[in-house]
Amino acid sequence: MRHRKAGVKLKRDLSARRALLRGLVTNVIQEERITTTVPKAKAARPLVEKMITLAKEDNLHTRRQAAAFLMTKESVEKLFDKLGPRFNQRNGGYTRIVKLGWRKGDGAETAKLELVGSELVKRAADRAARREERLKALRTGSEENAEGNDEKK
Numbered sequence: 001m002r003h004r005k006a007g008v009k010l011k012r013d014l015s016a017r018r019a020l021l022r023g024l025v026t027n028v029i030q031e032e033r034i035t036t037t038v039p040k041a042k043a044a045r046p047l048v049e050k051m052i053t054l055a056k057e058d059n060l061h062t063r064r065q066a067a068a069f070l071m072t073k074e075s076v077e078k079l080f081d082k083l084g085p086r087f088n089q090r091n092g093g094y095t096r097i098v099k100l101g102w103r104k105g106d107g108a109e110t111a112k113l114e115l116v117g118s119e120l121v122k123r124a125a126d127r128a129a130r131r132e133e134r135l136k137a138l139r140t141g142s143e144e145n146a147e148g149n150d151e152k153k
Contacts, residue, residue, distance in 0.1 A: 026071040033114035041113040055084030
C-alpha cells in the first residue's frame with residue numbers, strides 16, 4: 001500500500017526520477033517555459049515554486065540550497081538575479097500549466113509549464129528587437145539616400 005507516500009513515480013526509479021525533475025526545473029528557470037507531458041509538469045511545478053521561494057531570500061545558504069538542486073551555474077544566477085526580484089511581491093503561484101493537446105507520436109497529453117509573467121518579458125524582448133531592426137533599416141536607408149544625393153550632384 002502507498003499510504004503516506006507523497007509524490008508521483010513517473011514510472012522511474014528514484015535516481016532517474018530525481019534527475020528528470022532536476023532537469024525540468026533547471027530548464028524552466030533558464031527558458032521560462034517548457035513543453036512536456038502533463039504528469040511531468042505537475043510533478044515539477046512544486047519544485048519550481050520552491051526554488052523561486054528560495055530566491056526571494058537571497059543569501060549564501062539559499063544560494064547553496066538552489067545550487068545543490070539545479071544543474072547549471074547560469075540557472076542559479078538567473079534565479080537569484082532576475083526571478084527572485086521579479087516575484088518578490090508575489091506570495092506563491094509563480095507557475096502556470098497550460099494543456100496543449102495530444103502528442104502525435106505516442107498520444108501523450110502535453111502541457112506547457114511556464115513562469116507567470118514570462119509572456120510579457122518575451123513580448124517586450126520581441127518588441128525591442130523589432131524596434132532595433134526598424135532603426136537599423138532607417139539608418140541604412142538614410143545613408144543610401146545621402147549617398148544617392150551626393151551622386152546626383
